[in-house]
Amino acid sequence: MTAKILVVDDELPIERLICQQFRKKIRAKELEFVFAHNGLEALDKLKEDGQIDMVLTDINMPEMDGLTLLEKLKELELNVKAVVVTAYSDMENIRKAMNNDAFDFLMKPINFDDLELTINRTLETVRQIKQTQYQLQQVQTQLIQKEKMSALGQLVAGVAHEINNPVNFVAGNLTHARDYIEVMLHLLQLYQQHYPEPVTQIKAETESLDLQYLMEDLPQLISSMHVGIDRINQLIVALKTFSRADSSNKIPFNIHEGLDSTLLILRHRLKACSGHPAIAIIKEYENIPQVHCYPGPLNQVFMNLLANAIDAIDELTHQGQIIQQPTIKIRTEVVEKGWVEIRISDNGLGMTEEVKQQLFQPMFTTKPCGKGTGLGLSICQQIIYEKHQGSLTYCSELGKGTEFTIRLPVGG
Ligand SMILES: Nc1ncnc2c1ncn2[C@@H]1O[C@H](COP(=O)(O)OP(=O)(O)OP(=O)(O)O)[C@@H](O)[C@H]1O
Ligand SMILES: [Mg+2]
Missing domain, CATH: 3.40.50.2300 (Response regulator)
Known part of the structure; x- marks a missing residue:
């Protein structure tokens, strides 16, 4: 340099x-x-x-x-x-x-010989100071990341586990409730068939209850409860996938599952809100092999990149620009033998040259205090380069959007 x-x-x-x-x-x-x-x-x-x-x-x-x-x-x-x-x-x-x-x-x-010696000595000292500062920052980021990950991972896994039990018994009972209700409705129909002229009290009650409507609505109600329970179950699976403990060895992992579980967790941020209209997610998943990796940290990278993309769309809208269709595109493919590529792009704010120069520096953020810590991308960089021997690059145009590209070796 x-x-x-x-x-x-x-x-x-x-x-x-x-x-x-x-x-x-x-x-x-x-x-x-x-x-x-x-x-x-x-x-x-x-x-x-x-x-x-x-x-x-x-x-x-x-x-x-x-x-x-x-x-x-x-x-x-x-x-x-x-x-x-x-x-x-x-x-x-x-x-x-x-x-x-x-x-x-x-x-x-x-004396120019003396000057050259002095310059060499001074620059060597500056280099050493910079290197020490860099190492210190790396250690600091690693510590924060470890703490963040283990605290978050434990919390998420714990909550998912706690929700799992009650959801399971609601889901189990719901199946029985549907069977019982079907039987009772059938019995009621038989009564109506064989006793078309019931006593006055039953006749009055049937009319005031609008029994016909109840009989039609009840099965629909039960099936929408099933849909709700299925969604909660999906969310629990997503939370569990997302927070998979940082195992000491790399394991084969389905990258698409990681991306989908992260999207599910971020779903509330994709809906229309004061910051932006609903964000469309376009997935172009190719048939890629399982990747040997650390799933927990890798999901954290997806989370950081997707959250940044949503923020960039938010920010462009805040600046008064109307995005016709806010979109985040996620593409996966095998790029050369033994390597997969995951690209996450947005049509949000994009970056100025000044932002690009400091992008991966720990603590660099353009977001207001309390919103961004400026650690997201430096953590991603560490996870991709140091833990996975992959690469993380980007391409960005101000006002148009940004694309981040992760490359990972399939074999880990
Ligand atoms: N997709 C993107 N589009 C535009 N700018 C981005 C994008 N991703 C990152 N940036 C810029 O890079 C900066 C640093 O990002 P980074 O994820 O490291 O920190 P942060 O998002 O500000 O805070 P944190 O992730 O810790 O909450 C952001 O503040 C933003 O200015
Ligand atoms: Mg971020």
Whole structure:
């Protein structure tokens, strides 16, 4: 990766000298230099370009001197290291600079061999700090994910189990109730057939109850109860599939079952609401083999990507744009021998270049506080790359929509 160095000096020849001295490394894209002529200009460059690793600054400059620049860098808590260039024996300024967290100093006139050594040493330190920060973030994300997953998984599995028992006995009794009702209705019909002229009291009661209507409606009522119970059962199966314990080994898993159970859990978010009209789900499932994977975490990836897609549709509608038909498309296919691809696309907000640059960074979110933690995609990335040796890529156009693509090795 190219390391970027901001050189801050009001004397122009420095630019030419540096470009000459480091031309090989610049050409090989090992180093990139940007230049500013005073502290203020340097601050602007640092704020607009988040990729700068090191600042090499003079001390005496117009508008904002190097020492003030160091103070500002400290305030901004940027991930850069600064080296000051100062006149020989200017101990006073060197001391001030070091007190303001300068990483090192160089004497004027600059000795370019010395400069190269200092740059190498500074960049190595920046690299180590970045790597440590990255590892820390990864560990933090993993911890949060583990905690989230196990707490959520246990809760879901527990609730599914608890609901399962009462639902089973309602379902069982309902079958008996339907049989009993059929028998009783048949008996009633026999009575009506053989005693067409009942006593006055029964006649009056039959009319006031609208018995004929009750007899027709009751079987329909029972069958709609059956439909309801079937739905609850499906939901329980979905919850159980979704929260399948994070087993220590990969197991063969039907990806379509994972996607369907996730959709069922998200069903309430797909219905029309103040945020958006009903979202259509288009499934284009091909005949793919079972995939060796960790089903629990993989379902979590589906959940995160689908929830993001719904949010993106919500957001576009909130911005006052009318989507003719909000749609989420899910496609699965075998792409090459031993690999399956799962694509989830939406016709929601899409992403700006700025969002794309930070998309997978833990804690990056454009959603309001309390709604998004910004962890969804970094968790997905970890699950797909590290747990499954797969890949997660995307393609997005602002105002048009986004598509995420997961590739997984079938054999795990
Ligand atoms: N399908 C998408 N369309 C448009 N933008 C998206 C999409 N998916 C993700 N993004 C953008 O990427 C950001 C990060 O997504 P991520 O899932 O990591 O976090 P989040 O959704 O903001 O919060 P969390 O998932 O933790 O609740 C989102 O805030 C959003 O700006
Ligand atoms: Mg998300």
